[in-house]
Amino acid sequence: MSRNPLIREVPPTSWYFRHPRYLRYMSREITSIFIGAYCVLLVVGLQRLSAGPAAWEGFLAALKSPASVVFQFLCLVAAVYHAATWFNATQKAMPIQIGEDFVPGNLISGAHYAAWAVLSVVVLFVAGVF
Amino acid sequence: MKERLVQLEVLRYNPDTDTEAHFQRYEVMCQEEWVVLDALNKIKADIDPTLNYRWSCHMAVCGSCGMMINGEPKLSCHAFLRAYEGVIRVEPLAHFPVERDLVTAPDDFMEKLKRVKPYIIPKEKKPISEGEYKQTPAQLMKFRQYSMCINCMLCYAACPEYGLTPDFIGPAALTLAHRYNQDSRDGGRKERQEVVATHEGVWECTFVGACSEVCPAHVDPASALQQMKITSSIDWIVEHLIPGGKS
Ligand code: SF4
Ligand code: FES
Numbered sequence: 001m002s003r004n005p006l007i008r009e010v011p012p013t014s015w016y017f018r019h020p021r022y023l024r025y026m027s028r029e030i031t032s033i034f035i036g037a038y039c040v041l042l043v044v045g046l047q048r049l050s051a052g053p054a055a056w057e058g059f060l061a062a063l064k065s066p067a068s069v070v071f072q073f074l075c076l077v078a079a080v081y082h083a084a085t086w087f088n089a090t091q092k093a094m095p096i097q098i099g100e101d102f103v104p105g106n107l108i109s110g111a112h113y114a115a116w117a118v119l120s121v122v123v124l125f126v127a128g129v130f
Numbered sequence: 131m132k133e134r135l136v137q138l139e140v141l142r143y144n145p146d147t148d149t150e151a152h153f154q155r156y157e158v159m160c161q162e163e164w165v166v167l168d169a170l171n172k173i174k175a176d177i178d179p180t181l182n183y184r185w186s187c188h189m190a191v192c193g194s195c196g197m198m199i200n201g202e203p204k205l206s207c208h209a210f211l212r213a214y215e216g217v218i219r220v221e222p223l224a225h226f227p228v229e230r231d232l233v234t235a236p237d238d239f240m241e242k243l244k245r246v247k248p249y250i251i252p253k254e255k256k257p258i259s260e261g262e263y264k265q266t267p268a269q270l271m272k273f274r275q276y277s278m279c280i281n282c283m284l285c286y287a288a289c290p291e292y293g294l295t296p297d298f299i300g301p302a303a304l305t306l307a308h309r310y311n312q313d314s315r316d317g318g319r320k321e322r323q324e325v326v327a328t329h330e331g332v333w334e335c336t337f338v339g340a341c342s343e344v345c346p347a348h349v350d351p352a353s354a355l356q357q358m359k360i361t362s363s364i365d366w367i368v369e370h371l372i373p374g375g376k377s
Pocket of ligand 2: 187193195205206
Protein backbone atom coordinates (compact mmCIF):
# COMPACT_ATOMS: atom_id res chain seq x y z
CA MET A 1 0.00 0.00 0.00
CA SER A 2 1.36 3.40 -0.91
CA ARG A 3 1.78 6.19 1.60
CA ASN A 4 0.55 9.57 0.50
CA PRO A 5 -0.19 11.45 3.69
CA LEU A 6 -2.25 14.61 3.57
CA ILE A 7 -0.90 17.67 5.40
CA ARG A 8 -3.61 19.95 6.75
CA GLU A 9 -1.97 23.36 7.24
CA VAL A 10 -2.57 25.49 10.32
CA PRO A 11 -3.79 28.96 9.26
CA PRO A 12 -0.90 31.11 10.58
CA THR A 13 -2.92 34.25 11.28
CA SER A 14 -6.31 32.93 12.35
CA TRP A 15 -5.69 29.74 14.35
CA TYR A 16 -6.53 31.50 17.62
CA PHE A 17 -10.16 31.84 16.61
CA ARG A 18 -10.49 28.06 16.79
CA HIS A 19 -11.14 27.93 20.53
CA PRO A 20 -11.69 30.47 23.35
CA ARG A 21 -8.59 29.16 25.13
CA TYR A 22 -6.43 30.42 22.28
CA LEU A 23 -8.09 33.84 22.43
CA ARG A 24 -7.40 33.95 26.17
CA TYR A 25 -3.78 33.16 25.42
CA MET A 26 -3.56 35.88 22.77
CA SER A 27 -5.12 38.45 25.09
CA ARG A 28 -2.47 37.64 27.71
CA GLU A 29 0.28 38.05 25.11
CA ILE A 30 -1.17 41.34 23.84
CA THR A 31 -0.97 42.85 27.33
CA SER A 32 2.82 42.86 26.82
CA ILE A 33 2.43 45.59 24.21
CA PHE A 34 0.88 47.90 26.80
CA ILE A 35 3.53 47.01 29.35
CA GLY A 36 6.24 47.71 26.77
CA ALA A 37 4.63 51.04 25.88
CA TYR A 38 4.47 52.03 29.54
CA CYS A 39 8.17 51.25 29.92
CA VAL A 40 8.87 53.62 27.02
CA LEU A 41 6.82 56.26 28.84
CA LEU A 42 8.97 55.78 31.96
CA VAL A 43 12.19 56.13 29.93
CA VAL A 44 10.86 59.34 28.34
CA GLY A 45 10.05 60.57 31.87
CA LEU A 46 13.62 59.91 33.00
CA GLN A 47 14.97 61.74 29.99
CA ARG A 48 12.68 64.72 30.75
CA LEU A 49 13.82 64.69 34.38
CA SER A 50 17.46 64.90 33.33
CA ALA A 51 16.63 67.80 30.99
CA GLY A 52 15.76 70.11 33.89
CA PRO A 53 12.79 71.30 36.00
CA ALA A 54 10.85 72.94 33.15
CA ALA A 55 10.98 69.81 30.99
CA TRP A 56 9.92 67.69 33.96
CA GLU A 57 6.95 69.96 34.76
CA GLY A 58 5.90 69.78 31.11
CA PHE A 59 6.08 65.99 31.24
CA LEU A 60 3.94 65.88 34.40
CA ALA A 61 1.36 68.16 32.78
CA ALA A 62 1.25 65.95 29.67
CA LEU A 63 0.62 62.91 31.88
CA LYS A 64 -2.58 64.56 33.12
CA SER A 65 -4.09 65.02 29.65
CA PRO A 66 -7.24 62.91 29.06
CA ALA A 67 -5.57 60.78 26.37
CA SER A 68 -2.67 60.07 28.68
CA VAL A 69 -4.98 59.16 31.57
CA VAL A 70 -6.88 56.72 29.33
CA PHE A 71 -3.57 55.22 28.15
CA GLN A 72 -2.30 54.79 31.70
CA PHE A 73 -5.58 53.23 32.75
CA LEU A 74 -5.35 50.70 29.89
CA CYS A 75 -1.76 49.94 30.90
CA LEU A 76 -2.86 49.35 34.47
CA VAL A 77 -5.62 46.96 33.39
CA ALA A 78 -3.18 45.11 31.12
CA ALA A 79 -0.55 44.89 33.84
CA VAL A 80 -3.03 43.58 36.42
CA TYR A 81 -4.37 40.98 33.98
CA HIS A 82 -0.88 39.91 32.98
CA ALA A 83 0.26 39.69 36.60
CA ALA A 84 -2.81 37.67 37.57
CA THR A 85 -2.19 35.10 34.80
CA TRP A 86 1.37 34.69 36.06
CA PHE A 87 0.42 34.43 39.71
CA ASN A 88 -2.09 31.76 38.74
CA ALA A 89 0.66 29.97 36.85
CA THR A 90 3.10 29.91 39.77
CA GLN A 91 1.37 26.88 41.29
CA LYS A 92 2.22 24.92 38.16
CA ALA A 93 5.74 26.22 37.75
CA MET A 94 6.77 26.04 41.40
CA PRO A 95 5.03 23.16 43.15
CA ILE A 96 6.11 22.56 46.74
CA GLN A 97 6.24 18.99 47.96
CA ILE A 98 6.17 18.21 51.68
CA GLY A 99 6.66 14.51 52.28
CA GLU A 100 4.30 12.66 49.95
CA ASP A 101 1.91 15.57 49.51
CA PHE A 102 1.98 18.77 47.55
CA VAL A 103 1.07 22.14 49.06
CA PRO A 104 -2.33 23.13 47.59
CA GLY A 105 -1.82 25.19 44.45
CA ASN A 106 -4.12 27.98 45.62
CA LEU A 107 -1.87 28.56 48.60
CA ILE A 108 1.15 29.11 46.31
CA SER A 109 -0.72 31.49 44.02
CA GLY A 110 -2.35 33.13 47.05
CA ALA A 111 1.05 33.81 48.62
CA HIS A 112 2.07 35.65 45.44
CA TYR A 113 -1.09 37.77 45.55
CA ALA A 114 -0.40 38.55 49.21
CA ALA A 115 3.20 39.55 48.48
CA TRP A 116 1.93 41.70 45.61
CA ALA A 117 -0.52 43.50 47.90
CA VAL A 118 2.13 44.11 50.56
CA LEU A 119 4.68 45.42 48.04
CA SER A 120 2.06 47.67 46.45
CA VAL A 121 1.29 49.22 49.85
CA VAL A 122 5.02 49.74 50.46
CA VAL A 123 5.44 51.43 47.06
CA LEU A 124 2.42 53.67 47.66
CA PHE A 125 3.81 54.52 51.11
CA VAL A 126 7.24 55.41 49.72
CA ALA A 127 5.51 57.49 47.03
CA GLY A 128 3.86 59.45 49.83
CA VAL A 129 0.25 58.46 49.11
CA PHE A 130 -0.47 57.78 52.81
CA MET B 131 -32.60 0.92 26.35
CA LYS B 132 -32.91 4.46 25.08
CA GLU B 133 -31.74 5.05 21.54
CA ARG B 134 -31.22 8.13 19.46
CA LEU B 135 -30.37 8.97 15.89
CA VAL B 136 -26.92 10.52 15.73
CA GLN B 137 -25.50 12.43 12.79
CA LEU B 138 -21.77 12.40 12.27
CA GLU B 139 -19.76 14.35 9.75
CA VAL B 140 -16.54 12.44 9.26
CA LEU B 141 -13.45 13.58 7.39
CA ARG B 142 -12.58 11.14 4.62
CA TYR B 143 -9.31 10.90 2.77
CA ASN B 144 -8.18 8.09 0.52
CA PRO B 145 -4.44 8.39 -0.25
CA ASP B 146 -4.80 6.25 -3.38
CA THR B 147 -7.41 8.38 -5.12
CA ASP B 148 -7.85 11.74 -3.32
CA THR B 149 -5.82 14.92 -3.43
CA GLU B 150 -8.01 16.58 -0.82
CA ALA B 151 -10.10 15.48 2.12
CA HIS B 152 -13.88 15.84 2.24
CA PHE B 153 -16.59 15.38 4.84
CA GLN B 154 -19.06 12.51 4.67
CA ARG B 155 -22.33 12.59 6.60
CA TYR B 156 -23.60 9.43 8.36
CA GLU B 157 -26.80 8.87 10.29
CA VAL B 158 -26.69 6.05 12.76
CA MET B 159 -28.96 4.77 15.53
CA CYS B 160 -27.02 4.82 18.80
CA GLN B 161 -27.68 3.95 22.38
CA GLU B 162 -27.87 6.81 24.81
CA GLU B 163 -24.77 5.86 26.77
CA TRP B 164 -22.52 5.29 23.76
CA VAL B 165 -19.34 7.15 22.95
CA VAL B 166 -18.27 8.52 19.55
CA LEU B 167 -16.11 5.43 18.99
CA ASP B 168 -19.19 3.21 19.37
CA ALA B 169 -20.97 5.25 16.71
CA LEU B 170 -17.97 4.86 14.37
CA ASN B 171 -17.90 1.10 14.99
CA LYS B 172 -21.62 0.90 14.18
CA ILE B 173 -21.06 2.86 10.96
CA LYS B 174 -18.19 0.58 9.98
CA ALA B 175 -20.19 -2.56 10.76
CA ASP B 176 -23.53 -1.58 9.23
CA ILE B 177 -23.11 1.30 6.81
CA ASP B 178 -19.60 1.82 5.44
CA PRO B 179 -16.83 -0.76 5.93
CA THR B 180 -14.32 1.49 4.17
CA LEU B 181 -14.12 3.94 7.09
CA ASN B 182 -10.69 3.89 8.76
CA TYR B 183 -9.74 4.85 12.30
CA ARG B 184 -7.60 3.50 15.12
CA TRP B 185 -8.70 2.14 18.45
CA SER B 186 -7.91 -0.70 20.76
CA CYS B 187 -8.88 -0.63 24.43
CA HIS B 188 -12.16 1.31 24.50
CA MET B 189 -11.28 2.43 28.03
CA ALA B 190 -9.03 5.48 27.72
CA VAL B 191 -5.88 3.49 28.36
CA CYS B 192 -4.19 2.65 25.06
CA GLY B 193 -4.19 6.19 23.67
CA SER B 194 -4.84 5.17 20.06
CA CYS B 195 -8.32 6.60 19.42
CA GLY B 196 -7.53 10.34 19.54
CA MET B 197 -9.56 12.48 17.11
CA MET B 198 -10.82 16.02 16.75
CA ILE B 199 -14.44 15.97 17.86
CA ASN B 200 -16.16 19.25 17.10
CA GLY B 201 -12.68 20.75 16.82
CA GLU B 202 -11.48 19.57 20.22
CA PRO B 203 -8.84 16.83 20.63
CA LYS B 204 -10.55 13.92 22.41
CA LEU B 205 -10.26 10.21 22.95
CA SER B 206 -13.23 8.98 20.93
CA CYS B 207 -13.76 6.16 23.45
CA HIS B 208 -14.14 8.81 26.12
CA ALA B 209 -16.37 11.27 24.24
CA PHE B 210 -19.97 10.54 25.23
CA LEU B 211 -22.56 11.14 22.53
CA ARG B 212 -24.92 12.68 25.06
CA ALA B 213 -22.45 15.55 25.56
CA TYR B 214 -23.05 16.71 21.98
CA GLU B 215 -25.98 18.29 20.21
CA GLY B 216 -26.63 18.33 16.50
CA VAL B 217 -24.19 17.03 13.94
CA ILE B 218 -20.93 15.80 15.46
CA ARG B 219 -17.91 16.66 13.37
CA VAL B 220 -15.13 14.06 13.54
CA GLU B 221 -11.70 14.80 12.08
CA PRO B 222 -8.25 13.22 12.42
CA LEU B 223 -5.97 14.65 15.12
CA ALA B 224 -4.81 18.10 14.10
CA HIS B 225 -1.13 18.81 13.33
CA PHE B 226 -0.37 15.27 12.16
CA PRO B 227 -0.27 14.06 8.56
CA VAL B 228 -3.47 12.23 7.63
CA GLU B 229 -2.72 8.70 6.49
CA ARG B 230 -6.30 7.72 5.63
CA ASP B 231 -9.64 9.00 6.96
CA LEU B 232 -9.18 9.39 10.73
CA VAL B 233 -5.82 7.64 10.85
CA THR B 234 -2.83 9.94 11.35
CA ALA B 235 0.90 9.29 11.09
CA PRO B 236 2.52 9.44 14.54
CA ASP B 237 6.08 9.05 13.20
CA ASP B 238 7.20 12.53 14.22
CA PHE B 239 6.01 12.06 17.80
CA MET B 240 7.65 8.64 18.03
CA GLU B 241 10.97 10.07 16.84
CA LYS B 242 10.74 12.91 19.38
CA LEU B 243 9.96 10.51 22.20
CA LYS B 244 13.19 8.67 21.46
CA ARG B 245 15.21 11.87 21.46
CA VAL B 246 14.39 12.70 25.09
CA LYS B 247 15.70 9.30 26.30
CA PRO B 248 12.56 8.32 28.17
CA TYR B 249 14.10 5.64 30.32
CA ILE B 250 16.13 5.51 33.49
CA ILE B 251 19.80 6.26 33.00
CA PRO B 252 21.16 5.13 36.38
CA LYS B 253 23.43 7.48 38.30
CA GLU B 254 25.73 4.56 38.95
CA LYS B 255 25.29 1.19 37.37
CA LYS B 256 25.31 -1.58 39.94
CA PRO B 257 25.36 -5.33 39.47
CA ILE B 258 22.06 -7.18 39.82
CA SER B 259 23.49 -8.96 42.87
CA GLU B 260 23.31 -5.66 44.78
CA GLY B 261 19.54 -5.66 44.43
CA GLU B 262 16.99 -3.19 43.16
CA TYR B 263 17.14 0.60 43.05
CA LYS B 264 14.88 1.59 45.93
CA GLN B 265 12.55 4.55 46.10
CA THR B 266 10.43 6.03 48.88
CA PRO B 267 6.75 6.92 48.32
CA ALA B 268 7.69 10.61 48.54
CA GLN B 269 10.31 10.17 45.81
CA LEU B 270 7.69 8.42 43.69
CA MET B 271 5.15 11.21 44.18
CA LYS B 272 7.66 13.69 42.80
CA PHE B 273 7.12 12.36 39.26
CA ARG B 274 4.10 10.02 39.45
CA GLN B 275 1.71 12.39 37.72
CA TYR B 276 4.10 12.75 34.78
CA SER B 277 4.34 9.00 34.35
CA MET B 278 0.62 8.69 33.59
CA CYS B 279 0.93 9.67 29.92
CA ILE B 280 -0.78 7.27 27.50
CA ASN B 281 0.91 8.74 24.38
CA CYS B 282 -2.42 9.74 22.87
CA MET B 283 -0.98 12.90 21.28
CA LEU B 284 -4.04 14.99 22.11
CA CYS B 285 -1.69 17.59 23.60
CA TYR B 286 0.14 17.88 20.27
CA ALA B 287 -3.16 18.38 18.48
CA ALA B 288 -4.07 21.13 20.98
CA CYS B 289 -0.69 22.88 20.93
CA PRO B 290 -0.57 25.78 18.44
CA GLU B 291 3.21 25.97 18.82
CA TYR B 292 3.55 22.44 17.52
CA GLY B 293 1.11 23.18 14.72
CA LEU B 294 3.06 26.24 13.60
CA THR B 295 6.59 25.00 14.40
CA PRO B 296 6.69 21.25 13.83
CA ASP B 297 10.30 21.08 15.09
CA PHE B 298 9.01 21.67 18.63
CA ILE B 299 9.69 18.55 20.69
CA GLY B 300 6.26 19.12 22.17
CA PRO B 301 4.36 18.61 25.42
CA ALA B 302 4.25 14.84 25.98
CA ALA B 303 7.86 14.08 25.01
CA LEU B 304 9.25 16.94 27.09
CA THR B 305 7.05 15.96 30.01
CA LEU B 306 8.44 12.46 29.84
CA ALA B 307 11.95 13.92 29.97
CA HIS B 308 10.87 15.75 33.14
CA ARG B 309 9.40 12.55 34.55
CA TYR B 310 12.79 10.82 34.30
CA ASN B 311 14.73 13.89 35.43
CA GLN B 312 12.62 13.94 38.59
CA ASP B 313 13.21 10.26 39.32
CA SER B 314 15.55 9.67 42.28
CA ARG B 315 17.07 6.65 40.49
CA ASP B 316 17.97 8.62 37.39
CA GLY B 317 21.17 10.44 36.51
CA GLY B 318 20.47 11.30 32.88
CA ARG B 319 19.32 14.90 33.16
CA LYS B 320 22.47 16.35 31.62
CA GLU B 321 22.10 14.17 28.53
CA ARG B 322 18.44 15.12 28.16
CA GLN B 323 19.20 18.82 28.55
CA GLU B 324 20.83 18.73 25.12
CA VAL B 325 17.34 18.25 23.71
CA VAL B 326 15.24 19.87 26.44
CA ALA B 327 17.00 23.20 27.00
CA THR B 328 16.96 24.30 23.37
CA HIS B 329 14.79 26.37 21.04
CA GLU B 330 13.02 23.23 19.87
CA GLY B 331 12.77 22.12 23.47
CA VAL B 332 11.11 23.98 26.33
CA TRP B 333 11.94 27.41 24.92
CA GLU B 334 9.55 26.92 22.02
CA CYS B 335 6.74 26.67 24.59
CA THR B 336 4.95 29.98 25.19
CA PHE B 337 2.66 28.52 27.84
CA VAL B 338 -0.62 28.46 25.99
CA GLY B 339 -1.61 25.72 28.43
CA ALA B 340 -3.91 23.93 25.97
CA CYS B 341 -2.00 20.64 26.46
CA SER B 342 -3.02 20.44 30.10
CA GLU B 343 -6.62 21.34 29.33
CA VAL B 344 -7.08 18.49 26.84
CA CYS B 345 -4.96 15.79 28.47
CA PRO B 346 -7.24 12.85 29.34
CA ALA B 347 -4.76 11.44 31.86
CA HIS B 348 -4.35 14.67 33.91
CA VAL B 349 -0.63 14.69 33.24
CA ASP B 350 -0.46 18.51 33.14
CA PRO B 351 2.36 18.83 30.60
CA ALA B 352 2.29 22.64 30.89
CA SER B 353 3.45 22.42 34.50
CA ALA B 354 6.32 20.08 33.58
CA LEU B 355 7.51 22.44 30.85
CA GLN B 356 7.38 25.52 33.06
CA GLN B 357 9.36 23.69 35.75
CA MET B 358 11.96 22.71 33.18
CA LYS B 359 12.23 26.32 32.02
CA ILE B 360 13.05 27.35 35.59
CA THR B 361 15.68 24.65 36.12
CA SER B 362 17.20 25.33 32.69
CA SER B 363 17.42 29.05 33.52
CA ILE B 364 19.12 28.23 36.81
CA ASP B 365 21.62 26.07 34.90
CA TRP B 366 22.37 29.01 32.62
CA ILE B 367 22.85 31.42 35.51
CA VAL B 368 25.15 29.02 37.33
CA GLU B 369 27.15 28.38 34.19
CA HIS B 370 27.48 31.96 32.94
CA LEU B 371 27.14 34.31 35.89
CA ILE B 372 28.68 32.47 38.83
CA PRO B 373 32.50 32.34 38.71
CA GLY B 374 33.63 28.74 38.63
CA GLY B 375 30.03 27.54 38.25
CA LYS B 376 29.34 24.48 36.17
CA SER B 377 25.95 23.25 35.07
S1 SF4 C 1 0.51 14.24 28.05
FE1 SF4 C 1 -1.69 13.75 28.13
S2 SF4 C 1 -2.50 14.50 26.16
FE2 SF4 C 1 -0.28 14.39 25.93
S3 SF4 C 1 0.12 12.36 25.03
FE3 SF4 C 1 0.28 12.13 27.28
S4 SF4 C 1 -1.76 11.51 27.96
FE4 SF4 C 1 -2.00 12.32 25.86
S1 FES D 1 -9.49 3.05 22.40
FE1 FES D 1 -7.81 3.03 23.78
S2 FES D 1 -7.79 5.07 24.49
FE2 FES D 1 -9.58 5.01 23.29
